[in-house]
Amino acid sequence: MRVTHLRRQALLAALAAFVSIPLAAFSQQPSTAPADIVIKDATVMTASHGTIPHGSVWVHDGKIAGVGTSVNAPASATVIDAAGKYVTPGIVDPHSHSALGDDVNEATSPVTPALMMVDAFDNSDKALYQALAGGVTTELLLHGSANMIGGQAVVIKNKFGLSRDAMLFPNAPRSIKFASGENPKRVYGGRNESPSTRMGNFAVMRQAFEDAKAYTASWDLYNAKVKRGDKDAVAPKRDLKLDALADVLAGKMYVQIHCYRADEFLTEEALAKEYGYKIRAFHHALEMYKVGDKIAPTGTAIATFADWWGYKDEAWDAIPWNAVMSMREGVRVALKSDSNDYIRRLNQEAGKMIHYGGATEEEALQMITINPAWIIGVDDRIGSIDTGKDADLVIWDKDPLSTYARAEKVYIDGDLFFDSAQPGFGTTHFSGPMHEAGFGGADDDGDAQ
Amino acid sequence: MKRILTAFVTVAVSYCALCAQAPRPTSHVVGKPGDLTMNVNGDAAGPVAITGGKLLTVTHGVIENGVIVLSGGKIAAVGGPGTAIPKGAQIVDAKGMTVYPGLVDAETNLGLIEIEADLSSNDLVETSDEIMPQMQVAEAFHAETVRIPVARLNGVTNAIVAPASEDSVAGRDAFIQLYGHDRDQMILGRDVALAMNFSGEQRRQARRGNPPKYPSTRMGLATQLRQAFLDAQNYEQTMAHDTEKQNADKKAPPKRDLKLEALLPYLKGEKPVVLGAHEGYEVEVAMELAQEFHLKVILSHVEHSQDVLDKISSYHVPVIVGPIYTAPAPNERYDAVYSLPAQLQKRGVKIAIASYDTQNVRNLPYAAGYAVAYGLPYDEALKAITLNPAEMFGWGDKLGSLDVGKMANVVIANGDPLDVKTDVKQVYIQGIAVSMESRQTKLRDAYMKK
Numbered sequence: 001m002r003v004t005h006l007r008r009q010a011l012l013a014a015l016a017a018f019v020s021i022p023l024a025a026f027s028q029q030p031s032t033a034p035a036d037i038v039i040k041d042a043t044v045m046t047a048s049h050g051t052i053p054h055g056s057v058w059v060h061d062g063k064i065a066g067v068g069t070s071v072n073a074p075a076s077a078t079v080i081d082a083a084g085k086y087v088t089p090g091i092v093d094p095h096s097h098s099a100l101g102d103d104v105n106e107a108t109s110p111v112t113p114a115l116m117m118v119d120a121f122d123n124s125d126k127a128l129y130q131a132l133a134g135g136v137t138t139e140l141l142l143h144g145s146a147n148m149i150g151g152q153a154v155v156i157k158n159k160f161g162l163s164r165d166a167m168l169f170p171n172a173p174r175s176i177k178f179a180s181g182e183n184p185k186r187v188y189g190g191r192n193e194s195p196s197t198r199m200g201n202f203a204v205m206r207q208a209f210e211d212a213k214a215y216t217a218s219w220d221l222y223n224a225k226v227k228r229g230d231k232d233a234v235a236p237k238r239d240l241k242l243d244a245l246a247d248v249l250a251g252k253m254y255v256q257i258h259c260y261r262a263d264e265f266l267t268e269e270a271l272a273k274e275y276g277y278k279i280r281a282f283h284h285a286l287e288m289y290k291v292g293d294k295i296a297p298t299g300t301a302i303a304t305f306a307d308w309w310g311y312k313d314e315a316w317d318a319i320p321w322n323a324v325m326s327m328r329e330g331v332r333v334a335l336k337s338d339s340n341d342y343i344r345r346l347n348q349e350a351g352k353m354i355h356y357g358g359a360t361e362e363e364a365l366q367m368i369t370i371n372p373a374w375i376i377g378v379d380d381r382i383g384s385i386d387t388g389k390d391a392d393l394v395i396w397d398k399d400p401l402s403t404y405a406r407a408e409k410v411y412i413d414g415d416l417f418f419d420s421a422q423p424g425f426g427t428t429h430f431s432g433p434m435h436e437a438g439f440g441g442a443d444d445d446g447d448a449q
Numbered sequence: 450m451k452r453i454l455t456a457f458v459t460v461a462v463s464y465c466a467l468c469a470q471a472p473r474p475t476s477h478v479v480g481k482p483g484d485l486t487m488n489v490n491g492d493a494a495g496p497v498a499i500t501g502g503k504l505l506t507v508t509h510g511v512i513e514n515g516v517i518v519l520s521g522g523k524i525a526a527v528g529g530p531g532t533a534i535p536k537g538a539q540i541v542d543a544k545g546m547t548v549y550p551g552l553v554d555a556e557t558n559l560g561l562i563e564i565e566a567d568l569s570s571n572d573l574v575e576t577s578d579e580i581m582p583q584m585q586v587a588e589a590f591h592a593e594t595v596r597i598p599v600a601r602l603n604g605v606t607n608a609i610v611a612p613a614s615e616d617s618v619a620g621r622d623a624f625i626q627l628y629g630h631d632r633d634q635m636i637l638g639r640d641v642a643l644a645m646n647f648s649g650e651q652r653r654q655a656r657r658g659n660p661p662k663y664p665s666t667r668m669g670l671a672t673q674l675r676q677a678f679l680d681a682q683n684y685e686q687t688m689a690h691d692t693e694k695q696n697a698d699k700k701a702p703p704k705r706d707l708k709l710e711a712l713l714p715y716l717k718g719e720k721p722v723v724l725g726a727h728e729g730y731e732v733e734v735a736m737e738l739a740q741e742f743h744l745k746v747i748l749s750h751v752e753h754s755q756d757v758l759d760k761i762s763s764y765h766v767p768v769i770v771g772p773i774y775t776a777p778a779p780n781e782r783y784d785a786v787y788s789l790p791a792q793l794q795k796r797g798v799k800i801a802i803a804s805y806d807t808q809n810v811r812n813l814p815y816a817a818g819y820a821v822a823y824g825l826p827y828d829e830a831l832k833a834i835t836l837n838p839a840e841m842f843g844w845g846d847k848l849g850s851l852d853v854g855k856m857a858n859v860v861i862a863n864g865d866p867l868d869v870k871t872d873v874k875q876v877y878i879q880g881i882a883v884s885m886e887s888r889q890t891k892l893r894d895a896y897m898k899k
Binding site: 133134290308310312317319325348351355401403405406434 | 563564565566567595596599774776777779780782783784807808809811812815818819821822823867868869870871872889890892893896897
């Protein structure tokens, strides 16, 4: 029973002795991934152009170089025989609060757009590892829902074990979190502050946008004076909050709105139209099935739960058919976790969509890959198995849309970050305190490998 | 939109025979408590023969192309294609379908809360004291909860309803079926087990500006529990003595103490105690206490007890595991909790899997399926949500398998009951094809047809 444990300790000791790298938790260099990898003979679920039985995926320098029944990889490529297994794109979670500790909500003012979630990002959070083991390769880490206008999100690639900087999704578009409904009402109303009603919610937002417009106008005036050569022009004072709001109104950020009720989707869209910004996605959106036909033409997507319901008033009309019904109305639909628990098995949440409303397998898979990638604004780089995209791939032992699948290997940019066959915890780049604790749980018997 | 409508119409046509016998809503009460041999209209549930399906019997394997006959609320016959079908029985064609016993959730809070954020609907636990054996779940159980039809649609027919875990002794569990006209038809057993907890949550530590009060530590919790059990034993002796004396003196009987009295059946081992603990050391401390007072234990939770699994098996008590979705501790493998059902079962422990929930009761079969992904044999997973929990609470002879003489709680689904992709088509409870509507399906249909 202790053999595996001892073996692991020995391995780590050997590693420390011979490679002479300290067993420090972070900032290891990524292991050099082989330039060419071919995952062979798998059921390849592309999420963009159907499923390829006995298909292959060729990875070259961290990108997908080919996919099909055969690929033109060089003979030197490392071949991974995946017969009987399934390959999907890495799972993308468009709504996570992992790795933000207890810093999710700056619930001291209903308008806090200057805040950057990256400033709270703790890359050592074990929730990241647990999500990685569930096949999640990209996450949008959002501010909480206490504020009508919250902070700016950070997009990460789940390269658990690497440094903070190495985990940031390079050049990802900026997103900002808005909220509506019960949460801001409860937080500020509970202190006898505004907003305490939905009327108050929207009034707070409108005032913030008016402030931003005036700020933008003052800068426009100043810039015009400078352009005219006015040497006496005085620059307005920089205000981080108004800078951020001005960027929202200028369309420089994707607006991600926590919103449950059908009437609120309509109000939010009207407000967006009034101030000239676009809403990228409604998050939660449990009542979208009621007004999907009205929202579809706006192009706003939803990031919803598969079957959560009834935990508060605005979730009382939630139904598990919401995702598929909204999709059939033409709304782009993603599933998301909003939870360190569900993020570990979003593939099963997608599988439920076959049960609740009859999504096809590809539609279900798209809800946790390409569609959330679109919400984040990185669908040109991840979210499907297509040539030229980042090699973020998961090898599953069984049908990933069933209850029974386990992620066996998880690749990000062609590099292996999780391997269930590795001794210990299955991570490839992490050798920190978790490993040193030396307690392997189920792996002690070796039968969970 | 059109595609989905077509899909639903197809289903509706295929199952019109099943839909036709869903009971009509009515307001008059019939039947004895817990007796649904007549449906809510007062009609006797006629014999039904479900034919052609794959029967997962739980006790005697899988029968392909099987026949199961439901009559008088009970299972009247189970067998292969040659099984005799009584004259006049309604034939339900289940070709291509899987037929299995109604699922039993070993711990839920069904009927004790409606909307989590709405405090006025909350009857989860009485926290004014830590020792509350006089609390009866049956007296708070809200039979009309919207949660029940939703759970039923995924094949859950029976459940234990327990109070939440913030008390050391939180009250007495009820055993329910998820169908019936009123509380009396739905509660099959009023006081089937004592809900006991030793997980640290019961400590009255300083909170929201209030100072701590006893017991604010695990030492305090254990001491308080031991004292309560001693008090109850002492109470029984004193009561017996005083009653005898006062009878002799022709005086009024001594005053009852309902709290201590409520502990007695459990101290005598007449009924089980569901003992919730999470960490290994909590399990050990709580079991020492339970053994000292000869309690009949069902262990519960044990998610972070990997270090004492062999010891747990040596107790020879059944275990309700999970929820298996509990996150592992930071030093545990990602699959440490997912694998627990397999690890315990392998050691010969009888296990049940529970949702411990209200909104996610319908996901009970998926938890069992996920345990299969992490090493639990399939048959044992199905048992863990059918026969095993029924047996733990004394209902094993009436429920939990497709066997002649048992309650006709039967589910027809279009595939593997433990898979997320599977759709349940019809649920029978005591032989009645229950309505496959819920508040959620009504909302779906209302907005689908617009």
